[in-house]
Amino acid sequence: MSDERHLIETKVSSEVVYRGHFLEVRKDQIALPDGGQAGREYIIHPGAVVIVPILDDGRLVLERQYRYPLQQVLLEFPAGKLDPGESRLTAARRELAEETGYRAREWACAGILHNAAAYSDEFIEIWFARGLEQGERQLDHGELIDLCLMQEEELDRLASAGALTDAKTLIGLLWLQKWRAGRWPLDWQTLDAAQG
Amino acid sequence: MSDERHLIETKVSSEVVYRGHFLEVRKDQIALPDGGQAGREYIIHPGAVVIVPILDDGRLVLERQYRYPLQQVLLEFPAGKLDPGESRLTAARRELAEETGYRAREWACAGILHNAAAYSDEFIEIWFARGLEQGERQLDHGELIDLCLMQEEELDRLASAGALTDAKTLIGLLWLQKWRAGRWPLDWQTLDAAQG
Secondary structure, three states: OOOOHHHOOEEEEEEEEEEOOOOEEEEEEEEOOOOOEEEEEEEEOOOEEEEEEEOOOOOEEEEEEEEHHHOEEEEEOOEEEOOOOOOHHHHHHHHHHHHHOEEEEEEEEEEEEEOOOOOEOOOEEEEEEEEEEEOOOOOOOOOOEEEEEEOHHHHHHHHHOOOOOEHHHHHHHHHHHHHHOOOOOOOOEEOOHHHO | OOOOHHHOOEEEEEEEEEEOOOOEEEEEEEEOOOOOEEEEEEEEOOOEEEEEEEOOOOOEEEEEEEEHHHOEEEEEOOEEEOOOOOOHHHHHHHHHHHHHOEEEEEEEEEEEEEOOOOOEOOOEEEEEEEEEEEOOOOOOOOOOEEEEEEOHHHHHHHHHOOOOOEHHHHHHHHHHHHHHOOOOOOOOEEOOHHHO
């Protein structure tokens, strides 16, 4: 990696300007590397996970959910925020079980993505899950989710046609196709599915 | 598309709870399709564009920029928010010129992505640009950006190794590889580069 010192911004002061039920907004005064100052407003986020769940027959488990800010239903891989103090793998197992009912025997981490780097500290860690067993779902209050089993080829076709727009889901598809093509390796670990 | 009425949430009331220099946060009370009520907090965003700029020799134009919320430098395709009333293609041409100095003769739209559907109405429209000619950059105050010319294979290697985490850039790479493989078509239009 090249020398990055000439790009780095330094905090001068920081203020919480809004704290809601879900969103916290901070406004920092920063020193620019060229000596000037500027303001930076951004969301504090606990981080999240997205899961690419693969059934034994190769189909994928997806969700249809109404996304109120967009006023539309999106097709997405299961995902959710980390609870306080929770590990990312624990969050991935919890979210998969709560939203879909599936527990997985094998897990592999494919890395992270940053979805709104200009105004949020959110990361989304990408997990693959296979060896799935179906159980009961436990949706949160106000959480309405349809499950959707789909082949990779169908998801690819939807993406090409503009009908798959969720960023973490497009990146899950990218990883899935690279892994299946033998290009981007995954390091699988076997867990006790009963704990999932 | 299946019937979606059982997923749709309806606005009961809406309030701006924070309006900063850059971020506006709304909090809406909503009616759930099952009859209950819930709150939804979200960011209002003008929308954005990301550009995949392809040089005549096949290399891509990327940027290295410090992303203050993440406290790290990210490798990204050029991108930026729409100005009020601005068309998406005009924004793509403006951002490419301002941030990189390049003007493009040919443009193609690859669709949109939603990067934070749970808490932002942001969309990012993905544009491809080729027939590039170099000119002067015009960075905003407080905007420090390194340019970086890179082959697709190098970008692919960085993504596989976890060193490319920006969502819009990963999705740009996905589209680029699909297009070059003849899988996802692009509809190119030729513009007058002097206007770019």
